[in-house]
Amino acid sequence: MARLGRSDIDVFPLVLGGNTFGWTSDEENSHRVLDAFVAGGGNFIDTADSYTSDVPGNSGGESETIIGRWLAARGNRDSVVIGTKVSQHPRFKGLAATTVTAALEASLVRLGVDHVDVYYAHFDDAKTPLAETAGAFDALHKAGKIRVVALSNYSGPRIREWLDIARREGFEPPAVVQPDYNLVTRQRYEREIAPVLAEEGIAAVPYFALASGFLTGKYRRVGGFRKAEPYLAVIGAFLTGKNRRDRQAFGEAVRRVVASRYFTEAGLAVVQAVEDIAAARGVEMSTVAIAWLRTRPGVVAPIASARTVEQLPALLAAAEFDLTADETAALDEVSARVK
Incomplete structure (x- = not known):
């Protein structure tokens, strides 16, 4: 404590x-x-x-x-x-x-x-x-x-x-x-x-x-944020009422767009360093x-x-x-x- x-x-x-x-x-x-x-x-x-x-x-x-x-x-x-x-x-x-x-x-x-x-x-x-x-x-x-x-x-x-x-x-x-x-x-x-x-x-x-x-590495493994349009489309559909059934998809799209600000060469280098340590320590x-x-x-x-x-x-x-x-x-x- x-x-x-x-x-x-x-x-x-x-x-x-x-x-x-x-x-x-x-x-x-x-x-x-x-x-x-x-x-x-x-x-x-x-x-x-x-x-x-x-x-x-x-x-x-x-x-x-x-x-x-x-x-x-x-x-x-x-x-x-x-x-x-x-x-x-x-x-x-x-x-x-x-x-x-x-x-x-x-x-x-x-x-x-x-x-x-x-x-x-x-x-x-x-x-x-x-x-x-x-x-x-x-x-x-x-x-x-x-x-x-x-x-x-x-x-x-x-x-x-x-x-x-x-x-x-x-x-x-x-x-x-x-x-x-x-x-x-x-x-x-x-x-x-x-x-x-x-x-x-x-x-x-x-x-x-x-x-x-972003620091979990999961977004990098699925291609990062080079194409944000699909996620923005999900958000738009939810907000306009066209698809409000899938809150998890909406939440994931929001997280991807928010985390996109970290998607730089320097940011990805941090993710790689975190992954190297995690792999070496088994966590x-x-x-x-x-x-x-x-x-x-x-x-x-x-x-x-x-x-x-x-x-x-x-x-x-x-x-x-x-x-x-x-x-x-x-x-x-x-x-x-x-x-």
Whole structure:
């Protein structure tokens, strides 16, 4: 277990992402994944009030509802850490104080709990004064409705600004930051965010740990993204209602298009390095990629999602898999070339 920043919360060094719940994983399969994650030692589950409002037929909060029903069925609320987010739900856009408060109340109902352990400002809201948002989070913390204030997708300067406001006003400061960080997305985190976290003792809980599946090598093996049109066509058919029966095909198409930004010569060199180490050590590529992320400054627990139970063992293995110094150096060197 690892301590979550300055908080008193101990977490397994891998977070289960709940973004597939209610999208490519139905409720039954989602519960199976949650059961297997906990059975494997996991205890930190990440979701958001907006998951998955962008999927036609959904309204937002589906992931929270599925997790809430699982918590109620298993009676294990006290043994798991729940993190959720505010600012992107269709009914609760932005981070005005009244929005933050109302959104949390709705999340608590869907989750069936009286408090959230880690509450994230999901995306920065330039239209709302940062002091107003920080004050709203502080009020929820003082009311016992959230244990930890957290930020997601915030720049280094804006994290500093929030911290300055918290010191000046006596607000509870952020203890967790959730950045986009992996072997092919290093520069922004390492340049502007990691130094702030190091100075302040803030924990990093990175998302896109596998770069939307790119670091598993599976897309390269089927030809990469040189022809995106077929996947865009699948997405278009789903969004326009021409074919909404196959959510898994839609989800796969979305992941391919998102991961296409990594499809460069430098990115493929990283994939090859990950595959070489995985083959030599007899583990999955996802295990190697997440293990590297665990070694980075400030990182406490990377986030990874599993659509099925079969995908979980390789992710859980990363929590205990240690790279050698030479392997780490090789990955550091090849991934530093990605711009």
